[in-house]
Amino acid sequence: MLKQHYAMGRPRGSLSRGLFSLAASLMCIVIVAVFTAWIIPEAKIPPLQTLIAKNTLWTQDWKDSVFNLFAKVPSKQPLNTSNTRQALVFGTAWKQKEQIDFIVSSPQPSYWRVKLYDTYTSQGWENRPVNDYLLEDKEPWNDAGFTADEEPITYTITTNIKTDVMLTAGSFVSSDTATLVSVSEGDVITVKMPRILSPGERYTVTSTISSPSRESLASVPAGYPSTLSYQYLRLPADFPDNIRELSANITSRAITPYEKVVAIDAYLSRFPYEKEIEPPPEGVDGVEHFLFTQKSGFCLYFASAMVVMLRSADVPARLAVGYLPGEPGDNEGEYILRNKHYHAWPQVYFADYGWVDLEATPGRGGSQVAIEEPWVADSTPVAYPNLYIGQPWGPTPAQLALYGILPEEPEPARRTPGGPLSFADELGQAFYVLAIIAAILLLLAIPFSIARSAIRRWVWRVDRADPASSVYARTCRLAAMAGIPPAPQQTPQEFTAVLAAQYPEQATALNDIARTYAENRFGRKEGKLGLYEEALVLKARRNVYNLLLKRLGWARKLLGKG
Numbered sequence: 001m002l003k004q005h006y007a008m009g010r011p012r013g014s015l016s017r018g019l020f021s022l023a024a025s026l027m028c029i030v031i032v033a034v035f036t037a038w039i040i041p042e043a044k045i046p047p048l049q050t051l052i053a054k055n056t057l058w059t060q061d062w063k064d065s066v067f068n069l070f071a072k073v074p075s076k077q078p079l080n081t082s083n084t085r086q087a088l089v090f091g092t093a094w095k096q097k098e099q100i101d102f103i104v105s106s107p108q109p110s111y112w113r114v115k116l117y118d119t120y121t122s123q124g125w126e127n128r129p130v131n132d133y134l135l136e137d138k139e140p141w142n143d144a145g146f147t148a149d150e151e152p153i154t155y156t157i158t159t160n161i162k163t164d165v166m167l168t169a170g171s172f173v174s175s176d177t178a179t180l181v182s183v184s185e186g187d188v189i190t191v192k193m194p195r196i197l198s199p200g201e202r203y204t205v206t207s208t209i210s211s212p213s214r215e216s217l218a219s220v221p222a223g224y225p226s227t228l229s230y231q232y233l234r235l236p237a238d239f240p241d242n243i244r245e246l247s248a249n250i251t252s253r254a255i256t257p258y259e260k261v262v263a264i265d266a267y268l269s270r271f272p273y274e275k276e277i278e279p280p281p282e283g284v285d286g287v288e289h290f291l292f293t294q295k296s297g298f299c300l301y302f303a304s305a306m307v308v309m310l311r312s313a314d315v316p317a318r319l320a321v322g323y324l325p326g327e328p329g330d331n332e333g334e335y336i337l338r339n340k341h342y343h344a345w346p347q348v349y350f351a352d353y354g355w356v357d358l359e360a361t362p363g364r365g366g367s368q369v370a371i372e373e374p375w376v377a378d379s380t381p382v383a384y385p386n387l388y389i390g391q392p393w394g395p396t397p398a399q400l401a402l403y404g405i406l407p408e409e410p411e412p413a414r415r416t417p418g419g420p421l422s423f424a425d426e427l428g429q430a431f432y433v434l435a436i437i438a439a440i441l442l443l444l445a446i447p448f449s450i451a452r453s454a455i456r457r458w459v460w461r462v463d464r465a466d467p468a469s470s471v472y473a474r475t476c477r478l479a480a481m482a483g484i485p486p487a488p489q490q491t492p493q494e495f496t497a498v499l500a501a502q503y504p505e506q507a508t509a510l511n512d513i514a515r516t517y518a519e520n521r522f523g524r525k526e527g528k529l530g531l532y533e534e535a536l537v538l539k540a541r542r543n544v545y546n547l548l549l550k551r552l553g554w555a556r557k558l559l560g561k562g
Contacts, residue, residue: 086126086127087124087125087126088117088124088125088126088300088319088321088344089123089124090123090124090279090280090286090300090301090304091279091300092276092277092278092279093275093276093277093298094275094298094299094300094342095339095340095341095342096275096339096340097338097339097340098338098339098340099160099161099338099339100160100336100337100338100339101159101160101161101163101323101337101338101339101341101342102157102158102159102160102161102167102323102337103157103158103160103329103334103335103336103337104155104156104157104158104167104326104334104335104337105155105156105158105331105333105334105335106153106155106156106169106333106335107153107154107155107333108153109325109326109335110153110155110169110170110209110325111169111320111322111323111324111325111343111345111357111376112167112168112169112322112323112324112325112326112337113167113168113169113320113321113322114165114167114168114190114321114322114323115189115190115320115321115322116187116188116189116190116318116319116320116321116347117318117319117320117321118184118187118189118231118232118318119234120234120235120236120304120307120308120311120319121236122236122238122239122284122285122286123280123286124286124304125304125319127184127189128184128185129184130182130183130184130189130190131182131183131184132180132181132182132183133180133181133183134178134179134180134194135174135175135178135179135180135181136178137175137176137177137178138174138175138176139174140173140174141172141173141174141181141188150170150171150208150209150210151208151209151210151211152173152206152207152208152209153169153170153206153207153208153209154204154205154206154207155169155204155205155207156202156203156204156205157202157203157204157205158200158201158202159197159198159199159200159201159202160199160200161199162196162197162198162199163196163197164192164193164194164195164196164197165190165192165193166179166191166192166193166203166205167205167322167323167337168191168205168207168322169205169207169209170207170208170209170210171188171207171208171209171210172188172191172205172207173205173206173207173208174205174206175191175203175204175205175206176203176204176205177193177203178193178194179191179192179193179194180192180193180194185227185231187231210353210354212350212353212356214258214375216353217257217258217350217353217356217375218256218258218259219256219258220256220257220258220350220351220352220353221256221351222256222257222314222315223351224316224349224351228316228349229316231316232311232316232317232318232349233311233314233316234311235308235311235312238285239285239308239312240285240288242288242292243285243287243288243291243308243309243312244312246291246309247264247309247310247312247313248312248313250263250264250267250309251263251264251313254313257315257348257350258350260310260313260315261306261310261315261348261358261374262374264306264309264310264313265306265358265360265373265374268302268305268306268360268362269362271290271295271296271297271302271362272295272296272362272364273296273297273298273302273361273362273364273366273367274296274297274298275298275366277294277296277297277298277301278294280294286301286304287301287304287305287308290304290305291305298361298367299343299344299345299360299361299367299369300344302344302360302361302362303319303320303344303345303346303360303361304319304344305360306346306358306360306374307319307346310346310348315348315349316348316349317346317347317348317349318346318347318355319344319345319346319347320344320345320346320347320357321342321343321344321345322342322343323337323341323342323343324337324341324343324368324369324370325341325370326338326341327341340368341368343361343368343369344361345357345358345359345360345361345376346358346360356376357376358374358375358376359373359374359375359376360374459474459478459545459549460545462538462541466520467529467534467537467538468513468516468517468519468520468521468529468533468537469517469520469521471513471516471517471537471538471540471541472492472513472514472516472517474541474545475496475510475513475541475544475545475548476495478545478548478549478552479495479499479548481548481552482548482551482552483551484498484499484502491518492514492517492518493511493514493515493518495514496510496511496513496514497510499544503547506543506544506547508540509539509540509541509543509544510540510544512536512537512540513537513540513541513544516529516533516536516537
């Protein structure tokens with residue numbers, strides 16, 4: 001019978017089971033929320049998304065950080081961003097899918113550039129560090145050079161994949177949306193959006209295209225600025241000597257850069273095009289393997305071979321990647337760019353003309369290339385673009401008027417993300433950081449509030465059918481949590497006497513709880529209390545519970561005063 005008194009001190013519901021149920025419920029809510037977000041259409045508010053992206057450029061560092069646990073989470077649509085192209089590694093196959101990546105509306109076809117690479121390694125291509133410059137809507141890039149034979153072109157790109165890439169034809173001038181221009185040593189490496197575009201979004205770009213004739217290029221002598229020669233003649237310290245010797249032999253009779261290009265292209269044109277090849281062995285230079293062992297490959301190998309061989313012959317060159325002109329669409333001036341149109345090609349620097357696009361890949365054996373000679377600009381009835389960068393001055397107002405772009409007075413200053421920030425920038429960043437922290441605290445507060453409410457209900461709930469037993473049982477449980485559990489051999493009066501000895505200020509309340517419980521448990525009232533007795537035990541409960549919760553410390557903060 002004495003043990004039965006202690007059994008009555010156990011709560012009817014287990015706190016651990018309650019917390020487990022709460023955690024399971026929260027997990028179910030998270031799963032449902034993630035599943036719902038996955039299956040429902042994405043909300044698209046481009047102006048708002050762009051505005052937020054422009055003012056949170058510092059988050060790009062977080063997205064690229066190893067601490068971003070969500071970086072590997074797959075997206076609903078294929079994701080094709082500038083971050084996936086930090087390095088270009090020699091592989092076994094090139095793009096071959098039929099999926100549509102972009103739809104271009106343009107007055108003429110073009111090689112649609114995505115990125116430039118300036119640093120060759122034995123395993124592929126990389127770039128030296130770049131700085132990103134933010135351009136506002138229709139703000140011109142003031143480092144773009146212009147020559148007399150350049151023509152403006154305005155085209156519209158519709159995305160069919162999730163991407164931040166902005167396709168560029170020729171020299172980029174401006175866009176109808178905010179733009180990030182990535183620059184390395186004064187050269188535009190890539191042009192991208194400050195946010196990820198969703199399929200179906202579009203943007204308009206203005207560029208300039210230069211199409212020098214082969215006759216003009218043939219008369220250009222060698223001779224380059226020292227800074228350009230240093231950057232675009234560089235080769236690895238362990239660059240194979242047999243490639244240098246081969247390049248020297250092929251160009252031994254060539255004098256001008258034009259003649260060297262023709263000689264190297266003629267040599268590479270003998271190699272067959274293959275969509276899939278064996279990868280270069282570990283530790284072997286990729287171009288060396290292509291030229292002397294594999295002797296076949298796809299566009300990346302042909303373009304890389306031409307670039308490094310030209311560099312060996314003292315002709316500045318670099319690698320461009322992007323898309324071939326694509327296939328005609330249903331509407332006039334529309335071009336469909338599929339995954340299989342993704343391409344790599346060389347660019348060669350000619351004095352007075354700048355960077356000229358070449359084609360190194362033969363147009364046979366399943367290749368998507370439609371021309372059989374290196375001169376992209378002069379090989380089809382419609383001229384293809386040639387990049388021209390390097391003039392230190394910007395466009396004149398008359399030139400900008402050709403594109404409908406009016407420069408602001410004064411010209412707005414650009415900001416490099418990660419560089420010095422103005423007070424307004426710092427204030428804006430602080431606002432967004434505080435907003436993110438507030439959102440995180442709110443999300444954390446919701447489960448805490450739910451847990452607090454559930455535990456409070458467990459502590460302060462009273463069984464109105466038998467309040468005396470309910471209050472005594474909960475008193476025993478709280479005392480046990482506070483380190484003063486009832487002993488099996490103790491009667492209710494003996495147990496409350498032990499508590500009263502430690503807390504004499506609540507001796508009366510403890511005695512009221514024990515007496516009322518004993519009378520109703522072992523007397524003739526069978527759980528029924530009069531109004532006076534019920535009020536007495538509830539008042540005693542409040543005093544005793546608060547006393548025990550105070551002893552628990554953390555529980556009092558969690559549950560609050562009853």
